[in-house]
Amino acid sequence: MRQLIGLTALAVVVALASATAMAQLSVDDQIKFRQSGYTFMSWNMGRIKAQVVDGDVPYDPAQVQRAADVIAAIANSGMSALYGPGSDEGTGWKPTRLKSEFFEDLDKVGEIAGRFIEEANSLQEVAASEDPDAIASQFNNLARACGTCHDNFRASE
16 A cells, blocks of 8 residues: 555656646747657658558558557647647747647647547557558548648648
């Protein structure tokens, strides 16, 4: 019991320290971190797309699984903490394309983000089947979920 209490206390301290660290991020750092996360996710999506959707690259089940694992990890990483007030204006590695409408309908944002997470987790599961057709289908579901957010809350370049 004492060990459980100690672990719980440690978890609370880590959570508070993480929240404090995130609260101290500048708007530009929030933008940089989310741009980096989405860029890395995009690269991994490209690896899957090239293999099971376009067929430009020979299918490698292990590589597709690793890419799907990364996408799911990013989706579940708490990226919402990188959308602080004012982060619709500013520059990370480049100027943000986040529309201010993002902050006006947080219920819609939550719904879209929840669907994105579900689709990313499903891609990770389907990748384990090593069925290229099933992976391609789920990849397209994930791409549509991404597109929904882009269509609503991302300005074009």
